[in-house]
Amino acid sequence: MPNNIREMATETRIKVENGTLDPTDRRILALLQDNAKMSQADMAKEVGLTAPSVNERIRKLERAGYIRGYVTLLDERKLGHDVTAFVEIFIEHPKHEAGFIEAVSTLDEVQECHHITGEFSLLLKVRVADMGAFRRLLIEKLNTIRGVRQTRTLIVLATSKEGHRIKLD
Numbered sequence: 001m002p003n004n005i006r007e008m009a010t011e012t013r014i015k016v017e018n019g020t021l022d023p024t025d026r027r028i029l030a031l032l033q034d035n036a037k038m039s040q041a042d043m044a045k046e047v048g049l050t051a052p053s054v055n056e057r058i059r060k061l062e063r064a065g066y067i068r069g070y071v072t073l074l075d076e077r078k079l080g081h082d083v084t085a086f087v088e089i090f091i092e093h094p095k096h097e098a099g100f101i102e103a104v105s106t107l108d109e110v111q112e113c114h115h116i117t118g119e120f121s122l123l124l125k126v127r128v129a130d131m132g133a134f135r136r137l138l139i140e141k142l143n144t145i146r147g148v149r150q151t152r153t154l155i156v157l158a159t160s161k162e163g164h165r166i167k168l169d
Contacts, residue, residue: 021066024049026168028057029066033165036070073164081127083134084156088120089148096147097121103145109137120152 021029027047031038040058044051061067076084091097097115104110104124112125124142128134142151 019064025057025061025066028054029061030168032058032067033168076127080129083128083130084159085126085128085134086154086156087124087126087138087142088116088152088154089122089124089142090119090150090152091121091147092149093147100145100147104142107137107141109133109141120150 024047028043031043031046040051040054044054047054049057058067076082089100091100100122101113104113109126109128110124111127112123114123115121116123126134126137128137138151138153142148
């Protein structure tokens with residue numbers, strides 16, 4: 001059991017760096033997932049610590065890689081990105097995967113790229129303004145990347161749930 005604040009901070013740092021999170025760390029992460037703009041003073045009240053203690057815990061969670069960054073979730077439709085699609089990509093040989101992934105990482109339209117099981121190699125989530133923009137993305141960009149043998153597209157008609165939270169027990 002730690003005897004003073006310095007020992008408690010050291011103990012918390014060691015736990016976070018070794019991959020174990022205490023209930024307070026988990027609560028802080030949950031609060032950040034709900035509202036990353038929440039003040040550290042308000043967060044401190046929620047978890048029963050001081051604001052400087054919360055600040056230190058957040059910095060440790062960032063350094064340990066639990067927090068990868070902070071983003072603002074935008075309304076894609078209000079910004080004119082009306083078409084969402086999932087594009088399955090068949091890469092003709094594994095030697096082309098790294099080049100493909102590097103190429104799509106530069107495309108703003110591609111929001112996600114996943115290695116998948118099954119007939120195809122990769123699954124992309126893309127968002128574009130309209131079907132003309134989708135056609136250009138598919139024909140002029142994706143299909144011209146070396147190693148792409150085949151694509152199959154699923155157009156999203158409506159989205160019932162799209163989450164970004166990770167369940168924290």
